[in-house]
Amino acid sequence: QLQLQESGPGLVKPSETLSLTCTVSGGSISSTSYYWGWIRQPPGKGLEWIGSRYYSGSTYYNPSLKSRVTISVDTSKNQFSLKLSSVTASDTAVYYCGRQGGTTGWFYYFDFWGQGALVTVSS
Amino acid sequence: DIVMTQSPDSLAVSLGERATINCKSSQSVLYSSNNKNYLGWYQQKPGQPPKLLIYWASTRESGVPDRFSGSGSGTDFTLTISSLQAEDVAVYYCQQYYSSPITFGQGTRLEIK
Numbered sequence: 584q585l586q587l588q589e590s591g592p593g594l595v596k597p598s599e600t601l602s603l604t605c606t607v608s609g610g611s612i613s614s615t616s617y618y619w620g621w622i623r624q625p626p627g628k629g630l631e632w633i634g635s636r637y638y639s640g641s642t643y644y645n646p647s648l649k650s651r652v653t654i655s656v657d658t659s660k661n662q663f664s665l666k667l668s669s670v671t672a673s674d675t676a677v678y679y680c681g682r683q684g685g686t687t688g689w690f691y692y693f694d695f696w697g698q699g700a701l702v703t704v705s706s
Numbered sequence: 707d708i709v710m711t712q713s714p715d716s717l718a719v720s721l722g723e724r725a726t727i728n729c730k731s732s733q734s735v736l737y738s739s740n741n742k743n744y745l746g747w748y749q750q751k752p753g754q755p756p757k758l759l760i761y762w763a764s765t766r767e768s769g770v771p772d773r774f775s776g777s778g779s780g781t782d783f784t785l786t787i788s789s790l791q792a793e794d795v796a797v798y799y800c801q802q803y804y805s806s807p808i809t810f811g812q813g814t815r816l817e818i819k
Contacts, residue, residue: 690803
């Protein structure tokens with residue numbers, strides 16, 4: 584059974600960079616059939632897609648965050664990572680990693696999710 | 707961006723009764739080349755990640771009880787729970803994956819009456 588687990592600091596200072604890693608077990612992150620993505624959810628609010636990366640390296644970002652976001656993959660560790668720069672209090676949220684089916688240029692629904700990691704932006 | 711609007715925002719239904727949640731997209735999510743609607747439904751319980759219920763608007767994910775069903779095409783979609791169970795109390799979200807950025811509805815909170 585595929586499992587995803589987020590890890591990283593739970594507290595980040597304003598203007599600094601938020602960094603999270605998603606470790607994938609029970610499946611290969613190098614699979615040709617999937618994208619690996621990040622979604623966030625501010626406390627008590629709805630879901631916002633951050634971005635997704637294909638095994639080939641193609642990466643798609645939400646334009647609302649694109650200037651501050653980087654998603655990278657480490658196939659040797661079966662992990663993918665999120666970096667969000669210049670954070671403010673409005674970036675406080677639970678951050679989820681997830682797997683999406685897809686093909687070149689198309690990504691689909693999220694069928695597996697991590698449990699989520701709460702990141703608070705505060706000095 | 708495609709805006710997803712759900713209705714109602716909250717819903718209270720008696721146990722055993724039918725629950726219906728609507729989702730409307732600001733533009734069609736039907737891809738004519740394969741006649742598929744790029745629309746999914748998720749269930750989120752407190753303190754848990756969202757769980758995929760339905761994809762391609764009407765295909766039930768493996769393991770999801772058959773009391774959950776999805777319907778609709780183009781811009782108007784419905785999630786129906788045919789006979790509400792206590793464990794169905796949750797927030798439900800629709801999501802379009804027709805075009806980037808992926809967008810979600812604002813959520814519908816389902817409670818027991």
